[in-house]
Amino acid sequence: MDPTTAMYVAQGVHGLAYGMLLFLVASGLTMVFGMMGILNIAHASFFMLSAYFSYQVLAVFGSFWLALLVAPVVAAAFGVLCERLLLRRVHAFGHMGELILTVGISLVILEGVKVFWGTESLPIHVPTILEGRLALGGLDYPVYRLFVIGLALVVLGLLAALLYTTRLGTVVRAAVSDAGMVNALGVNVPLVFMLVFGTGTWLAGVAGVVIAPILTVYPGLADQMGMDAFVVVVTGGLGSLWGAFLVSIILGELNSYGVQFVSQLAPVLMFVFMAIVLAFRPMGLFGERE
C-alpha cells in the first residue's frame, strides 16, 4: 500500500475506532433513554465514575483486566441504587423531575470524584499485551485501538443476543412497549427496568474503562463524551441499538475524514448530519417514536 492510500485507510480505521468508543457510551444511554423513557443526564457521569474505579483497581491490584471486570460492575451497582432509590420515585412526574434529578446526580458524582481522587489527571496505561502497533500492508496501527473495535463488536453481539434471542429480552422489549400489560401478566416490571438501567450504566462503565488509557481521567471527562453520546442516541433513534451502532460509525468516519479534507469544518459535521436526519426522520434513523 502506498503511503497516501495507507493514510486514507488509517483515517477510516481511526473513524471506526472512535465510532466504537462512542457506541459503547451511547448504547447504554439509548437503552435507558429509549426503552425506559428516562432522560438520564448523569449517564456520562457513570462513564467517568467507572474510569476512576478502574484507576483505583489498577492502583491496588495492577491488573487492567480485573479493572475491566470490576469497575463497570461497581458503576452499574451505583446506577441500580440511583434507579431504585431516586429515579423510580420521580418517574411518575415526567421528564422534568428526571432531568433535574439526574443533573443533581451528575453534580454529586463530579464533586465526589474530586473529593476522593482530587482534580489532577490520573494516569492509566495501556496493558502491556496491547501496547505497540500492528503493521499490516503499509498500515501501522495501535493494537489497543483494534482491541477497542473488537470489544465493542463483542458487546454489540452480546446485547443483541440478550435482547432478541432470550426470554428476558422479550420481556424487556414487551415492558417497554406496554408496561401495564406485562405487569398484569405477572412480570415484575420495576425489576426489569432496574435491570435495564443497571445494564445501561454497566455499558457506560465498560466504555469508561477502555477509554481511560486513551483519554485523560479527570473531572471533566464526562462532559467530553456526554454531548456526542446524546447526538448518537437522538440521530440513531431512541432505544435502537442498531441505530446507535450505525450512527456511531458514521460520526466516527465523518470526524476522521472531516479532519483529513475539511479540517476547520470537521467539528460541526456531526451536527449537520444530525440536523439532516432529523429533518427527514424526526424519530431518528431507526426510531419508532418521536
Added chain:
Amino acid sequence: MNRLADDPHTVKEDPMKPPRMALTLVIFTCLLLFGAADALAAAPKAAFDPDKMADMSDFDPNNPVIPTGDTIKIAVVASFSGPAAVVGQIYFISVQWAAHDINKRGGIMVDGKRKKIEVIKANHASTPAETKKVAERMVLQEKVHVLWGTDGSHLMKVINQVADKYKVIAQTTAALSDELYDETSFSRYSFMSSFSTDQIGRAAAYHYGKVRKKEKKFYILGQDYLFGHSLADGFKKGLKEYYPEAELVGEDYHPLFMKDFAPYLQKVKASGAEVIFTGDWIPDAENLLVQARQMGVTLPFANIFLDEPNMLHRVGVDGTTGLVHVSQYGSEGGFFKTPGQIKAYKAWNTLWKTKWGPPYNTRLYEHGTGNIGSYIQQTYWLLSVMERAGSTDPEKIIKVWESDSYQLLNGKVLTMRACDHKVIQDLHVEEYVAPAKQRESFNIAPYFWYEGTASVGPTVMVPAKSVLPKMDRALARCKDKSEAGE
C-alpha cells in the same frame, strides 16, 4: 542618555573626577551598544531579595493564615470549582505564599500605615457571566484593591472590563493573548505581568532558527480559539523573522476538549514534519501527547503547557525526551546560582515533603518553580509596586508600575512597557532530557527534577530585544513609541 546626563542631582551629589567621568562614558557606550531594553534589564528598580524572606515553616495552603481588618485585599479570580478547579488551587497557593511571606515580615507600608495582605478566592466557574458577577462582587462588596487572574483570555477580558469600570488594579498573570491589551481592549488599570502569545511563538522560532538550526519542517496543531490562533501567528511571524528557510508543512486547529487526536496525528505523520508546535493545555495537551506516542508519532512538541509532571510521567522518559518548552521562569546554565535561590527553593520543597496535605502534596506542587514560581514572583512584583507607591490608590500604583522594572528570584528582570502595560523580558527555551542529564538544569542534589520522566535540561536564553511584546500601533498611547517602549 541625555536625560541622565542632564540630571542635576547626579552632578550636585557626586561631582565626578576625570577618571570616573571616563569610566562613566565607557558604561554609557556599553549601554548604547546593548540597546535600550538591555539597559533597562541591567538596572532593575527593585528586586526580590530571598535573604529577607520570612520563616515560612508554618505555611500551609490548606490552613492559610488570612489577616482581617484594614488589609490590602487581593482577589484571586479563577476556577475554584468544576473540572478546572486545579487551576484555582495553583493560583491560590502561589499568591498566598507571597502574601504569607510579606505578612510575616509585618506587611507593607501603604496609606500611612503597615498593612497585611488578605487573599480572597473568587470563583469565576470558567464562565464570562460568572466572572463579571464575581469580579464586581469583589470590587463592590469586598472592596478589593487588586483583581488577580486568570485562566482564559476571554475571562481576563471580563476582569479587565470590571477593573476599568470601577477603577481597580487588575494583574494579568496567566492569560496570555496579546489582544487583551490592544486598542479595543486596553485598560490603564490592568497590567500584564506574564509573557504573551506573540512572544512565546517567536521565542520558539528563535530557538529553532538561531540556536538549534536543525529541524526545518514544522506542523502547527493548536486549539481553535483566540489563544491558539494568536500563539500560532506568533510562531509563524517568528519563523519569518528568525528562520526564513523553515517550512510550515501543515496547520490545523481542533476544538477545545478534543477526544480523538488520531485523525490530526495521521495528517502530521504524512506531512513529513519534524516538530509539532502547539499551545494546547490540559486536558488537550495530555491527550495529544499520549495519543501521539501510542500511534508511534515520536516527534518533539514545541509548546508551553506540556510541562505538567503527572502528564509527563504517563508517557515516561522515552515519550517526553526531546520536548521543547518555552518558559517565562527559566534559567540558563543551572537553575540554582545563589544561596538565596537554594534557600527559597528548599523552603517550599521541604514543606511539600513534610507538611502539606492533599491536593498540595501531589507531584504537581513538588518544586514551586515553573509556572508556580512565576506566579509567586509576579505577585511579589505587585506588592513591591504597591509598597513603593506607598499607597493602595490605583493612580499612584499606575504611576510606579508604568516603566517599572523588577528582578525576580531567578535573576530575570521584568520591565513594564508603559504605553500598553506589557512586559519586556528575556524568555527561556528548555529542552527536555532524561533524569541523568537533568543536572545541567537541576544543579543541586538530587540533580534531577523527576525520576520517571524527561524534564528541563539544556536551556537557552532568548534575549528580550528579540521577543519584544507585540505592540498595537492603533493604541494611541503607543503611537510614537518604539517597541522597547521609548
